[in-house]
Amino acid sequence: MADLILRDARVEDAATPSDITVTDGRISAVGAAPPAGTCEEIDCAGRVVVPAFVEPHLHLDKALLDGLRANPDGTLAGAISVTGALKADFTHDNVRARARRVVEAAILNGTTVIRAHPDVDPIEGLIGVEVLVELRAAYAHALDLQIVAFPQEGVLRSPGTEKLLRAALAAGADVVGGCTYNEATLEDCRAHVELVLDLAVEHGVPADLHADFGDDASDPRYALAEFIGEQTARRGLGGRVALGHMTSLAGRPPAERARAMAALAAAGVAVVPLPATDLYLGGRGDTTAVRRGVAPVRELWDAGVLTACSSNNVRNAFTPYGSADPLDTALLLAQTGHLSGAADLRRVLRMVTYEAARVVGVHDGYGVRPGARADLLVLDTTAYDDIVLDRPERAWVVKAGRVVARSTRTRELLVP
Numbered sequence: 001m002a003d004l005i006l007r008d009a010r011v012e013d014a015a016t017p018s019d020i021t022v023t024d025g026r027i028s029a030v031g032a033a034p035p036a037g038t039c040e041e042i043d044c045a046g047r048v049v050v051p052a053f054v055e056p057h058l059h060l061d062k063a064l065l066d067g068l069r070a071n072p073d074g075t076l077a078g079a080i081s082v083t084g085a086l087k088a089d090f091t092h093d094n095v096r097a098r099a100r101r102v103v104e105a106a107i108l109n110g111t112t113v114i115r116a117h118p119d120v121d122p123i124e125g126l127i128g129v130e131v132l133v134e135l136r137a138a139y140a141h142a143l144d145l146q147i148v149a150f151p152q153e154g155v156l157r158s159p160g161t162e163k164l165l166r167a168a169l170a171a172g173a174d175v176v177g178g179c180t181y182n183e184a185t186l187e188d189c190r191a192h193v194e195l196v197l198d199l200a201v202e203h204g205v206p207a208d209l210h211a212d213f214g215d216d217a218s219d220p221r222y223a224l225a226e227f228i229g230e231q232t233a234r235r236g237l238g239g240r241v242a243l244g245h246m247t248s249l250a251g252r253p254p255a256e257r258a259r260a261m262a263a264l265a266a267a268g269v270a271v272v273p274l275p276a277t278d279l280y281l282g283g284r285g286d287t288t289a290v291r292r293g294v295a296p297v298r299e300l301w302d303a304g305v306l307t308a309c310s311s312n313n314v315r316n317a318f319t320p321y322g323s324a325d326p327l328d329t330a331l332l333l334a335q336t337g338h339l340s341g342a343a344d345l346r347r348v349l350r351m352v353t354y355e356a357a358r359v360v361g362v363h364d365g366y367g368v369r370p371g372a373r374a375d376l377l378v379l380d381t382t383a384y385d386d387i388v389l390d391r392p393e394r395a396w397v398v399k400a401g402r403v404v405a406r407s408t409r410t411r412e413l414l415v416p
């Protein structure tokens with residue numbers, strides 16, 4: 001028997017509405033539904049239904065710190081320094097309180113899968129991981145939370161971190177993270193990559209690294225794409241490695257950039273631009289023609305590299321903006337990536353839905369079709385091609401067939 005019917009729903013870009021029937025947490029039919037009165041119903045009134053959003057890269061443990069201490073100079077070094085000092089005062093209680101606010105905002109914004117990157121290092125220890133393991137259980141009705149053990153302070157330059165990464169994986173982290181930009185030398189960056197990918201193999205988990213994040217693309221520490229592709233292929237980790245930022249890719253000469261992207265595509269390594277952070281921290285040393293370092297999205301598409309986008313941080317020294325809304329990130333990426341028109345905007349929408357789901361490995365059973373998980377979003381619009389432009393209200397958020405959030409907004413033009 002059906003558990004939920006979404007009646008008169010426009011399935012993504014369908015020309016006409018139909019009914020979506022949900023049984024045991026999955027979509028059992030798209031088309032004519034059983035008669036009214038047999039189960040809970042949502043009258044979509046012709047609104048668009050899309051699969052719920054996926055945030056593949058979000059730092060919940062250090063969100064909402066900007067009110068405590070802001071970035072003094074807007075640089076990456078400033079962000080690491082300020083956040084490192086604040087992390088010394090982290091407790092389970094204060095991390096939990098801030099992380100919960102962002103998790104709840106994300107659910108209201110229509111996100112039902114988050115890959116979170118809590119810091120794991122001698123300053124924060126396992127506090128972030130432990131809190132998120134707890135929140136993963138507390139919000140399981142609304143959200144699938146993946147936890148990345150993220151060595152923000154580096155591994156080689158921060159002794160004790162490798163041991164902590166192993167402890168984080170034992171404590172419930174699902175993914176091993178990396179942060180190559182915080183190592184001192186090219187040799188250490190490479191050793192960091194190898195160590196992270198070896199841990200992924202050893203523990204049978206995916207890897208998700210912050211990489212090639214810098215303005216100076218001539219610095220080989222920020223040009224690791226080919227090396228990461230090669231090391232991924234060598235370990236048979238294709239389809240299980242994602243790279244956040246990758247800003248310096250845009251600054252490499254075109255032929256070199258094309259080789260790097262071909263290597264990523266061949267190895268099955270995904271790229272996740274984080275435009276709010278990349279734009280805020282990038283180009284701080286430039287005095288004229290300030291660089292706006294965002295990974296070259298259209299070229300990544302054309303090269304066949306799986307590409308999603310995400311919020312990264314919410315209101316801290318790395319990114320003093322954000323509401324954990326994937327549609328805000330999608331619009332920012334479109335505006336700064338020379339992406340426009342219906343075809344581009346549809347692809348950008350896929351970067352926070354289908355392609356983000358592939359990056360975090362939840363693509364099987366994702367979508368609006370019979371057999372898929374009923375993680376669905378009823379958007380307060382009938383115009384599919386305007387979703388990224390309008391960022392409409394998330395009228396109903398459905399997780400595994402259950403309504404987990406509702407939003408309404410009334411706007412009235414008053415005529416005298």
Ligand SMILES: [Zn+2]
Binds near residue numbers: 210244
């Ligand atoms: Zn990040």
